[in-house]
Amino acid sequence: MEENDNFFEKVYIVARQIPYGRVTSYGAIAKYLGAARSARMVGWAMNASGAAGDVPAHRVVNRHGLLTGKHHFEGTNLMQQLLEEEGIKVKNNKIVDFEKFFWDPSQALPR
């Protein structure tokens, strides 16, 4: 049963809307959901993204474009590798030109 009322489900839906070769931040998703102060909840939802299905959690990074969640992926460099596969440059666990690859759900998706 898809309980879209759940905050987690909303995060998953937005995360799946992230286009190829693009990245976004936890705060951006939280703000789109109307809970900019609950950015930590977005990260918490990502923690369970593996159980939710196909959620490109590797496209979600912190405000500074840092791969803070890479430690939660299977490999130590899996998250970085996935991003590089999409054409995103990653240097020292940080996305290069993060602002250029940044994808804002508030602008890409209808309110």
Next chain:
DNA sequence: TCAGTGACTGACC
């Protein structure tokens, strides 16, 4: 019920 924890963010120094 209370307290601790966490894939964050903004403000402050």
Next chain:
DNA sequence: GGGTCAGCCACTG
């Protein structure tokens, strides 16, 4: 520019 502190909300023990 980089480190530290506090606030935020949901889940677990």
